Amino acid sequence: MKSxxxxxxxxxxxxxxxxxxxxxxxxxxxxxVTAQSYAQRRNLARPPLRTLDPSxxxxxxxxxxxxxxxxxxxxxxxxxxxxxxxxxFLADMVxxxxxxxxxxxxxxxxxxxxxxIEFLLKAHLNKPNMKQAITRIEPLxxxxxxxxxxxxxxxxxxxxxxxxxxxxxxxxKVAIIxxxxxxxxxxxxxxxxxxxxxxxxxxxxxxxxxxxxxxxMASNPLEDHVFYVETYGVIEKxxxxxxxxLCGVDPCAMGHDCEHICVSGNASYHCTCRKGYILNLxxxxxxxxQVKVVVVEDPCKCEARLAFQMQTQAALQEIxxxxxxxxxxxxxxxxxLGPV
Numbered sequence: 180m181k182s183x184x185x186x187x188x189x190x191x192x193x194x195x196x197x198x199x200x201x202x203x204x205x206x207x208x209x210x211x212v213t214a215q216s217y218a219q220r221r222n223l224a225r226p227p228l229r230t231l232d233p234s235x236x237x238x239x240x241x242x243x244x245x246x247x248x249x250x251x252x253x254x255x256x257x258x259x260x261x262x263x264x265x266x267x268f269l270a271d272m273v274x275x276x277x278x279x280x281x282x283x284x285x286x287x288x289x290x291x292x293x294x295x296i297e298f299l300l301k302a303h304l305n306k307p308n309m310k311q312a313i314t315r316i317e318p319l320x321x322x323x324x325x326x327x328x329x330x331x332x333x334x335x336x337x338x339x340x341x342x343x344x345x346x347x348x349x350x351x352k353v354a355i356i357x358x359x360x361x362x363x364x365x366x367x368x369x370x371x372x373x374x375x376x377x378x379x380x381x382x383x384x385x386x387x388x389x390x391x392x393x394x395x396m397a398s399n400p401l402e403d404h405v406f407y408v409e410t411y412g413v414i415e416k417x418x419x420x421x422x423x424x425l426c427g428v429d430p431c432a433m434g435h436d437c438e439h440i441c442v443s444g445n446a447s448y449h450c451t452c453r454k455g456y457i458l459n460l461x462x463x464x465x466x467x468x469q470v471k472v473v474v475v476e477d478p479c480k481c482e483a484r485l486a487f488q489m490q491t492q493a494a495l496q497e498i499x500x501x502x503x504x505x506x507x508x509x510x511x512x513x514x515x516l517g518p519v
């Protein structure tokens with residue numbers, strides 16, 4: 180038993196040492212990489228990946244600022260006509276985004292056995308120039324070095340020198356990988372390092388794509404970050420799904436059950452009440468705020484005076500409640516009429 184335990188400890192030591200040796204020169208925390216890999220493998224057996232559902236995106240969906248890098252497979256298995264479909268998908272995605280210096284910036288990393296950064300985040304800050312650059316992308320046509328492509332995106336495309344915004348600006352960093360094959364290099368550790376650095380990874384598999392590799396690359400939860408389409412002929416239909424996923428949805432506009440006021444957060448909402456009311460324990464409905472009546476001890480013990488104080492407090496409370504109710508009604512009318 181001791182021998183078995185000793186062997187397990189030794190194997191774990193070798194694994195951590197190997198990870199450390201792989202990433203220490205690049206400044207990655209080996210413990211963070213190990214933790215990311217472990218968390219990812221725990222999710223491999225969990226169903227399901229997200230299949231294509233080209234439903235119409237809600238009108239209240241608005242694109243949020245992103246540093247977005249497409250990592251596209253142009254290996255030998257991707258036929259010329261299929262690669263053109265990928266380029267159409269990229270152009271359609273650009274059309275759904277708010278592209279600009281202070282909005283979304285886009286880069287494209289093209290890979291096969293080698294990696295080519297087609298353009299950086301700082302290169303094209305308007306849609307026409309970006310779409311024109313996409314039309315000029317040519318397939319590389321050999322090998323499938325997906326791990327190398329992810330590493331290149333992380334160390335070259337997602338840098339401030341290449342146009343990525345600094346962390347202080349809190350701009351989401353997103354990578355979308357599109358591939359139809361099995362990686363010929365290791366993707367688990369480099370993907371873990373990318374996710375650990377703050378990059379959210381979506382993996383799109385086409386036709387013969389290796390699903391295990393897609394799950395090792397993608398961010399959690401996997402059901403929201405792994406997609407599959409049967410052919411390149413329908414990949415452009417993923418545009419609406421990605422727009423729904425990447426855009427900034429206003430949770431309150433999508434529907435809520437707040438009695439008074441809905442306040443939107445990043446991905447959820449919370450309820451508040453109008454002045455004069457407090458939120459109930461259900462965190463949805465509101466109740467009239469009770470005004471605490473403080474009776475000051477009167478040296479003369481005048482009961483009439485004490486009664487008058489209490490009546491006055493009650494009257495003020497009623498007036499406050501009515502004013503709050505009138506304010507709420509005015510706000511509702513203003514919301515219906517819209518800005519003048």
